[in-house]
Structures are given as structure tokens and as C-alpha cells.
Amino acid sequence: MTLYGMIFSICFFLIVSFFFSTHTVDYANETETSGKNNVPVKKIASAPVKDTEPSDEESPELMAFYHKIEQTMTATVKSFNGDVGVTYVDLTTGKQLSVNGTKEFYSASTIKVPLAMMIADKVQAGNLKWDDQLTFNEKEDYEDGTGIIINNIQPSYSLRTLQEYSITYSDNIAKNMLYDTFGGDVAAKKALYAHFLQKETDWDDAKFTSEDAAKILKILFEEKSSNQEYQTIYNYMKNTVFHERMETPTTSGKVAHKIGSYAGFLHDIGILETEHPFILTVFTNGETDAGIPFISTLTDQLWTVQSNEYPKK
Template sequence: MTLYGMVFSICFFLIVSFFFSTHTVDYANETETSEKIDVPLKKTVAKDVENKLKQDEERPELTAFYTKIEQILSDNAKSFNGDVGMTYVDLATGKQISIDGTKEFYSASTIKVPLAMMVADKVASGTLKWEDQLTYNEKEDYEDGTGIIINNIQPTYSVRTLQEYNITYSDNIAKNMLYDTFGGDVEAKKALYAHFLQKETEWDDAKLTSEDAAKILKILYEEKAKNQEYQTIYDYMKHTVFHERMDTPTTSGKVAHKIGSYAGFLHDIGILETEHPFILTVFTNGPTDAGISFISAVTDQLWTAQTNEYPKK
């Protein structure tokens, strides 16, 4: 055999061995296998972090404390003559405890908080400016109830002024004029529910649950450090003219909250500034004014527990 013939034979043998060997690598399967290996590894790391957080959250002393919190909420709910939904969130650990937390209630003025957050986001995006002047339209914007605009209606208001009035005075006309920047209340509520809660609502009867409200307040709390306008909303809530419900002699000056009232629907949603801050959202529907004192009582009991019994590390 010639030299070239020998070289050809050797090459042919190697090629055949490669393709028919039991150790041949299937690259399509290798890619799939690699993905299957990588994903569990990533999930394992994430799971480890999740387990660590869970362990921190559910230390024996914290577990006992959260049992106490749940008992306070449960006992108060049983004592209320009507419907009630409550949610507590420990902002140090993220632990959430609810009593009928998914029960829906007419939102009343609690919806003004996520509305203000959407307006702030709209300004941040550059599609609206705080100094923009909005024109009052009686047919679209007039509404009885809370607020100060109704006492001396002007032709125009700046977005900044309406934003402040919407929260500080719970001004209904300011709310409606801010709705106008989204194309009216229907479009505004549609955007609001989709953005913050990833759900839909009946636009003429906008409803919230205590867990919905807690989710919105958690976003406000967590982002206000890097979002000055969210901090401003928080400050408006802290300096509201409504010193009732969650604003008690015990919590005065240390709660950022927003009340909502419509017939028997009496609500309050707030962030309470104890050493270990917490969120509380309470929605009620009962006899006239019953929800007001009920919310104050629950607030003070939770404040006392959070202040005096929260476990030290």
C-alpha cells in the first residue's frame, strides 16, 4: 500500500470510529442537558436564600410574636358588627398576616394613594409636569364630600397643588382633576389596577382588599428612599388633616395614613413608625361610625405589641 493509501485508510478509520462510537456527543442533547443542569443549580441558590429569610422570619420568638399579632387581629374582627378585612405587614421581615385579607370593599378615598403614585410616575416619565395647569370642568370634576377646593373653586390648578390636596385634604375635586390626566376616571382606574395589582375592577364600583392596599403601601415604603415624589406622598399622608382612626393619641406624629369613608364603608391604610415599622390596612363595612373607633382600637393594640413585645435579635 502506498503512503497516501495508508494515510487515507487511517483517516477513514478515525472518522468511522468517531461517528459510530458509543461515546459520541449529541450537541443538541448536550445543550438541553446543560440547561437542565444550570437551572436546578440556580434554583438551589435562590431556594437557599429563601430558606434563610424564612428561618430569620420564623425564629421561635418571632413565630410566637406573630401568633400574638394574629390573635389581636382575629379577636378584634370577631368583635366587629359587620364586615372587616385587615392586613398587617412587618416591614423588617416582610411577614404578612391577614384576616379576610382578600375580602373586597368599596375603596372610597383609599384609592387616592395609588392615584398619587401614578401621577408621580407620570411626571417622572416626562409626560406631565408639576407646574402644568389643569382646567376645572364642572361636569367632569365636581363632587361633594371632602376637600377644600369646593369652598372656593378656581378656573385652573397646578398638578402639584392637586397632588397635595388629593392626599392632605382628601379632596374629591382634586382627585377627579388628576383622573383627567389619564383620560378620565375609568381609564385611570384601569391603569391603576393593572399597574399596582395586576388585576381588573368594575370601574363604577372600584374595590380594594386589605391585601391590595398593603401591597400598594409596601411599594410606597420601599421606593420612597430613592423616589423623592413617593417620599412627598408619604409626607402628605403623615401630615393629613384627618387626625382619627390610625392617628390616635398613641401614634400621633408617627403614622402616615389615608382614610376612606363612604356610608358604612370606613377604612384606613397606614405605615406606622415604631422601632420596627409596620403596615396596617383596615377595611370595614358596618353601622354608622362603628369603623372609626374600631380602627383606632386595633391600631393601638398592634402599636403596643410592636413596641413592647417585638423580639430582640
């Protein structure tokens, strides 16, 4: 082969190698995704809370910590004889971890938290006043179960009293009277689910997932510093008369929570005030009162991990 022939062969080989190389850019695909890959959709949906560096969430120390949280949740859930849904949210970073987080449970009295928040929103919008008197209607409002109104029913109650009773005492009659301000329980639940969760529910069997409840508590926590009425609800949750489930000897005075109970459905949703506060929502459906010690055990275990093993900056 002549010198010119060899040079031609080498050039031809290099040109062919370039065009068929695996490093060649697919410009058609790049155009379709351009502007979308810079910030992935999943990152937007689960963006960290304010003042958190994105790199913090990816640090090896924090990843190991969240792995320990997840292991604790998974192992404890396996010990329960029944259905469980658990969601944890680190309020420092916004990181959320769930076990059966999308499993639905009858909401029971956990629904009283978003109900109280919606009442507060209506007052702030000028549609209601805290000193408004609501008349008790036995046919519409009476309900057995928890609360103190049932022990001495009065003809009317102020809106503020009903809101406080619905959270502090988990008062069922107070809840029903608050529903009346929306035109009844069906209308109230429809508005509640649409506003906080952007979804519908079976109104005769209102259901929550642990992730639904965590979403609501995250709104309460993040807005209470600028919304005095949400801060008031948070204070009611801290001063509830139900010293059980998430309120243990370890967490006493350091948890704002709301229990829910109906037959085997035993729940608790709360915000725990460690140095790095976190949300915990636990929904159970099991034998008799089995959910109560289960929730307490899981709470103490996660409290210990959060308090003792959270990475230092």
C-alpha cells in the first residue's frame, strides 16, 4: 500500500469511529428533555425545608442516619399483628420515610386537626368570628364517645370553645358543631380533603394514609410561626388530656399530638420536639388495644435515634 493509501485508510477509520462512537450525543432526545433535567421533578416535589443545603441531604452521615431510622421503622412494624402505616418527616431537611405510607385507614379523630385548621382559616378570612355562638342541634350534633360537652350539654357554644374542645378533649359533639359551619359533615370533609390533600374520599368512611396526615402536620408546623391560630392549635395538641401513645415518659411535654380511636383503628399523629424536630404519623388496625403500646414503643425508639444519632454539622 502506498503512503497516500495508508493515510487515507487511517483518516477513514477515525471518521467512522467518531460517528459510531457511544459518546455521540443524541440531539433529538436532548432537545425533548432540555430544561427538565437540570432540576428533576422528584427533587421539586420533596424539596428540603428552608435553610437546608441540598448537599446535606446527600451527605454519607445523613444517609446512614436515615437508614437507621428506616431500619427501626421496618423492624418495629414487623412486630405488629395487624395493619400499620407509618410516616416520618425530618423537619430540619424535609426528608420523608414511610412504611406502608399510602395504605388507607379510617381516620377517626385525627381528622379533627385539619378541621380545626380550616376553622382557623375561615376566621382569618373574615367568614367567622371566634365569639360566634353556635347552637347545639341534638339531631345533627349529638354523638357518643370522647369529649366533655356530653356531660353537660348547653344550648350554645362559642366557636373558640368548640375548636379547643375538639382538639384538647377530642370532643365529638364539638367536632359535629364545627362541621355545621360548612353545611354538615359531608360538605366539611369534601372541603377538607380537597384543600389539604387534593383528593376525594368516601364521605361515609373518611380515610387517611400516614402520608396524608404527615402532609397536614407539615403545613401546621411550617405555618404556625406566622399564623397565630395554627400556633394555638399546636398548643392545644401539646396540652391534650390524652397522655398516651406518642406521649410517653420520654416525650412528655415535648410532643404535640392528636390520637384517633375507633374499634381496632388506633392512631396517633404528632410533632416531636427533639433538637431536630420530626413528624411521626402512625395508623394501626389490629387486635383490641394492641396499637397503643405499639405506637409508644415506636415513638420512643425513633426519639432515641433522632436525639442521639442525628449527624453533627
